[in-house]
Amino acid sequence: MANITAAMVKALREKTGAGMMDCKKALVEANGDEEKAIEILRKKGLSKAAKKADRNAAEGRVxxxxxxxxxxxxxxxxxxxxxxxAKTDEFVEFVSETVKVINTNDINDVESLNKAPFGEGTFEEELKVKIAKIGENIVVRRMATIKAPENGIVNGYIHAGGKVGVLVAAACDKPETCEAIKDTLRDIAMHIAAMKPQYLSPESVPADVIEKEKEIAKAQLLKEGKPENIIDKIIPGKIKKVFQEICATEQEYVKAENKETVAEALEKAAKKVGGSAKLVDFVRFEVGEGLVKNACSMADEVAAALK
Known part of the structure; x- marks a missing residue:
């Protein structure tokens, strides 16, 4: 039997994040072979992680x-x-590395991500090890990648310690314009993080949504006693106001000095170098959107983290 030294145990622990006793037992079982010991720990990690798979995961990071x-x-x-x-350095680093893998490999679904190389194995293997080490269920809920047009640029913003993230893409008339609007595009991503637009522009709003808004507007106008013969003339103005609420390009830009829209602010930045630009895409994620969160105090969270 191989002599298992403290240095060997320490080295294995640093590589795997597993507990000291688990590392020692794995090394004994592997007769001192570190690679075999890592495999043993991974397998145990898979077993431990499976027990946590049905636990509610509604916190996290974007x-x-x-x-x-x-x-x-x-x-x-x-x-x-x-x-x-979600606020620990280990979790933050794991999420940061995950999004880099997604970007580098053009991954757009969890199944593909699970098979992707990550650390010394696959992402799925590393995820199971993290679950076993951290002691909580961890779930990759969603992902997205946006690419700039041929003459275009992508920028983004992370808000509130990773609670909200936004990516924005713009098309430009020339490379110089893209460089000129880079900072403005980040500010627009910040705007989207705060104002939560549902759609990019009026053209991207589905027809059924517009029709529903028209029905609502008509019902409101009838209730107000407006004559039916002028309702059709009022409704376009009502729909324009809806667009100003739900469309990113039509919202009043939060950093504007003269009540300009987001689209106008971007165009203004482009004109400084004699160019033109427009928004073409955005993605906004907020942690836990649509998920039911556990009612948990800080004391409960600390207790859970120590399990």
């Missing part, structure tokens, strides 16, 4: 990654059970 040339951006939401864990 992270973005944008390529150095600002031509492609990816965003991911990774959920865990408590806000306490």
């Amino acid at each position: 992270e973005i990654y944008i390529t150095p040339d600002y031509k492609k951006g990816s965003i991911v939401e990774v959920n865990c059970e408590t806000d306490f864990v």
Whole structure:
């Protein structure tokens, strides 16, 4: 039997994050072979993680990654059970590495992500190890990647410690314009994080949504006693106001000095170098959107994290 030293145990623990006794037992079972010991720990990690798979994961973090040339951006939401864990350095780093893998490999679904290389194995293997080590269920809930047009740029913004993330893409008339609007595009991503538009522009609003808004507007006008013969003339103005609420390009820009829209603010930035630009896409993720969260106090979160 191989002599299992403290240095060997320490080295294995640093590589796997497993407990000291688990590392020692794995090394004994593997007769001192570190690679075999890692495999043993991974298998045990899979077993431990499976027990946590049905636990509610509605906290977590959103992270973005944008390529150095600002031509492609990816965003991911990774959920865990408590806000306490979501703020730990280990979880933050894991989510950051995850979105880089998504971006580098053009991954757009969890199944493909699970098979992707990650660390010393696949992402799925590493995820199971993280679940076993951290002690909470961890779920990659959703992801997206947007690419800039041929003459275009992508930028983004992370808000509130990873609670909200936004990616925005714009088309430009020339490369110089893309460079000129880079900071404004990030500010627009910040605007979208705060104002939560549902659609990019009036052209992107589904026809059934517009018809429903027209029905609502007509019902309101009839209730107000407006004559039916002028209702049809009023409704377009009502729909325009709806667009100003739900469309990113039509919203009043939060950093505007003269009540300009987001689209106008972007065009204004482009004109400074004699160019033109327009928004073409955006993605906004907010942690836990649509999920039922556990009612959990900070004391509960600490207790859960220590299990």
